[in-house]
Amino acid sequence: MRKVLLDTIKGHELLARDIITDSGIVIMSAGAPVKIEYAKKLKELGYSYICIEDELSQGVNEEENIEEKIKYECQDIVRDVIERYTYQGYGELEEIKNVAENIICDIVNSPHVLYSISGIRKKNEGTYAHSLNVCAMSVLIALRMKLSKDKVRQIALGSLLHDMGYNLVKIDYHNYNYLKSSKEEQKELMKHVVYGYSSVIKENWLPVASKDIILCHHERIDGSGFPFHKKGDKIKIGSKIVAVCDAFDSLVYGFLIPKLKVHHALDYIVSQAGIKFDFEVVHCFIELIAAYPNGTVVVTDEGETGIVLRQNTKCPTRPVLRMLTDSNGRNYANWIEKDLKTDLSTMIVDTMDTDDYIG
Numbered sequence: 001m002r003k004v005l006l007d008t009i010k011g012h013e014l015l016a017r018d019i020i021t022d023s024g025i026v027i028m029s030a031g032a033p034v035k036i037e038y039a040k041k042l043k044e045l046g047y048s049y050i051c052i053e054d055e056l057s058q059g060v061n062e063e064e065n066i067e068e069k070i071k072y073e074c075q076d077i078v079r080d081v082i083e084r085y086t087y088q089g090y091g092e093l094e095e096i097k098n099v100a101e102n103i104i105c106d107i108v109n110s111p112h113v114l115y116s117i118s119g120i121r122k123k124n125e126g127t128y129a130h131s132l133n134v135c136a137m138s139v140l141i142a143l144r145m146k147l148s149k150d151k152v153r154q155i156a157l158g159s160l161l162h163d164m165g166y167n168l169v170k171i172d173y174h175n176y177n178y179l180k181s182s183k184e185e186q187k188e189l190m191k192h193v194v195y196g197y198s199s200v201i202k203e204n205w206l207p208v209a210s211k212d213i214i215l216c217h218h219e220r221i222d223g224s225g226f227p228f229h230k231k232g233d234k235i236k237i238g239s240k241i242v243a244v245c246d247a248f249d250s251l252v253y254g255f256l257i258p259k260l261k262v263h264h265a266l267d268y269i270v271s272q273a274g275i276k277f278d279f280e281v282v283h284c285f286i287e288l289i290a291a292y293p294n295g296t297v298v299v300t301d302e303g304e305t306g307i308v309l310r311q312n313t314k315c316p317t318r319p320v321l322r323m324l325t326d327s328n329g330r331n332y333a334n335w336i337e338k339d340l341k342t343d344l345s346t347m348i349v350d351t352m353d354t355d356d357y358i359g
Contacts, residue, residue, distance in 0.1 A: 015032045060310075067116065077099055127166055138238075154238060161213075171188050177257070301349050304326055307322050323337070
């Protein structure tokens with residue numbers, strides 16, 4: 001199974017998973033051929049990709065995808081609670097505690113699964129899918145750092161609510177490029193941390209550490225962040241953790257900034273360890289995130305191509321590959337598998353969209 005963008009559908013692909021609407025209705029069943037007109041209709045409904053079965057994806061493990069599991073279970077609840085609280089002035093924000101506990105439980109029950117981030121979202125998922133991803137990754141790091149149960153809960157709550165202030169900014173931030181915006185627009189977008197913090201300041205059930213995450217997740221240890229330009233140990237551990245996860249997810253999904261491939265986003269986070277991001281947090285982070293999710297087509301330093309079959313849990317940058325072409329671009333006649341955990345001579349240098357691969 002592999003994911004393909006609807007824009008690349010040729011009309012002969014077989015659907016690998018049921019397509020289910022937000023209300024739970026199956027609109028296409030697994031095994032059905034995907035006609036081009038179906039792909040166009042799915043795009044109109046807000047979908048950007050589908051999962052298909054084909055020769056290229058043969059043998060690819062359908063790993064447990066925590067990202068999709070949490071999004072399916074929690075996204076509607078998070079959206080409903082925050083929007084009722086923000087826009088309509090009613091509703092109990094405290095309901096978000098149940099979501100935080102569910103996410104913690106999902107992570108605890110999947111201790112050996114690397115977090116695979118797809119990089120593809122439906123148009124209507126926005127900041128809520130982002131917040132869920134940031135929460136899941138932040139909980140993973142907090143558990144790896146052996147923080148107390150109370151601290152993990154505080155981080156889960158703060159990360160779920162960290163961007164709620166975007167609902168209160170005075171410009172439309174959807175499909176927005178922060179780097180191309182005016183100084184005035186940038187200043188307004190930066191106020192989301194203050195707007196979010198101000199909206200929860202009187203919520204006595206919400207821990208101080210969680211409120212600090214809402215206010216300080218854009219602080220950087222070199223003092224280059226905002227709103228207070230805090231440095232080093234002046235930034236609390238929860239805000240340091242969420243800073244890394246927020247930046248990574250924003251880069252992979254292109255939220256307000258140009259989109260990067262997963263491994264390039266990881267490279268950026270690593271490059272800023274000890275500069276903008278806490279070194280220990282980054283060290284834990286890179287041990288938990290799959291640099292090359294299953295189904296990714298990769299290019300090696302020898303010019304070969306391969307598709308990622310499965311992950312090595314303790315080596316997130318060294319997955320198991322099925323080789324597709326040799327260094328001369330010729331297809332392999334027989335199944336050749338390379339485990340990069342043991343084959344240390346092979347290096348991955350880039351990835352390519354599976355739709356660009358010509359077998």
